[in-house]
Amino acid sequence: MMPEELTAGPRVKDTLAVGGRLQNAVSGTSDSKVPEVTLLFWVVKILTTGMGETTSDFLVHRFEPEIALSLGFVALLISLVLQFSVRRYIPWVYWTAVAMVSVFGTMAADAVHVGLGVPYLASTLFFTVVLAVVFLLWHRREKTLSIHSITTRRRESFYWTAVLTTFALGTATGDLTAYTLGLGYLASGIMFAVCIAVPALAHRRRLLAAIPAFWFAYILTRPLGASFADWTAVSADRGGLDLGTGPVSLVLAAAIVALVAFLTIARRRTPA
Numbered sequence: 001m002m003p004e005e006l007t008a009g010p011r012v013k014d015t016l017a018v019g020g021r022l023q024n025a026v027s028g029t030s031d032s033k034v035p036e037v038t039l040l041f042w043v044v045k046i047l048t049t050g051m052g053e054t055t056s057d058f059l060v061h062r063f064e065p066e067i068a069l070s071l072g073f074v075a076l077l078i079s080l081v082l083q084f085s086v087r088r089y090i091p092w093v094y095w096t097a098v099a100m101v102s103v104f105g106t107m108a109a110d111a112v113h114v115g116l117g118v119p120y121l122a123s124t125l126f127f128t129v130v131l132a133v134v135f136l137l138w139h140r141r142e143k144t145l146s147i148h149s150i151t152t153r154r155r156e157s158f159y160w161t162a163v164l165t166t167f168a169l170g171t172a173t174g175d176l177t178a179y180t181l182g183l184g185y186l187a188s189g190i191m192f193a194v195c196i197a198v199p200a201l202a203h204r205r206r207l208l209a210a211i212p213a214f215w216f217a218y219i220l221t222r223p224l225g226a227s228f229a230d231w232t233a234v235s236a237d238r239g240g241l242d243l244g245t246g247p248v249s250l251v252l253a254a255a256i257v258a259l260v261a262f263l264t265i266a267r268r269r270t271p272a
Contacts, residue, residue, distance in 0.1 A: 049225030051252035052102025058245040072104040091263040105167025120176040127169035170222020184239040189227035196220040
């Protein structure tokens, strides 16, 4: 059975939306602190995953792993404190937090494999279980996993916990296909590009509800972006274009900054 908000007519949806905003005003909460899911949302999300992958590799090879991990954690903490301190969605604040989650999530997944010697298959299964637990607790507590309902501190905490876990899971999954299964970076990227179309088509044909379709695609953006970023950055003997992790990170970061600036300007020009 489809949820009421997915089957209701336009007038009912408008009434529910207005009612939700009035409830937020009375309770002191703000509107949803995450962006609308548009084409640009997915483009920026994939860019952050690639940037996080190459930036993590760059830092780990330039500094001691412990120092790089500490720097990543501090940057993540600062960005999340800033995100939680604002009362509405601000593009540069939100996407800075996503970028830092990408960098630290990559480091955390790599630390599990390299530091602890955990196989990619085991780490993939581990983070899958962790994400399932996060979703279970989130839904049991809030009765929804919709990102359009991120209007309270508790829901925002669940959201960012899930986001961090999806990055770690996506990193482990991408490494699993590239290394353990021997597909390499380019083949892995193509495979994930095909896979990410599955939830979109399933939702379009009404075979999959909006919320599970979103999270399925969201998880796959991590190995998709990371696989292509690795392919452009790593050496030729590893199947890549040998452009280097530093230059690739800078190019991806510049693209993210440009798109987030565009989103900020467009948001300011949009009437309330």
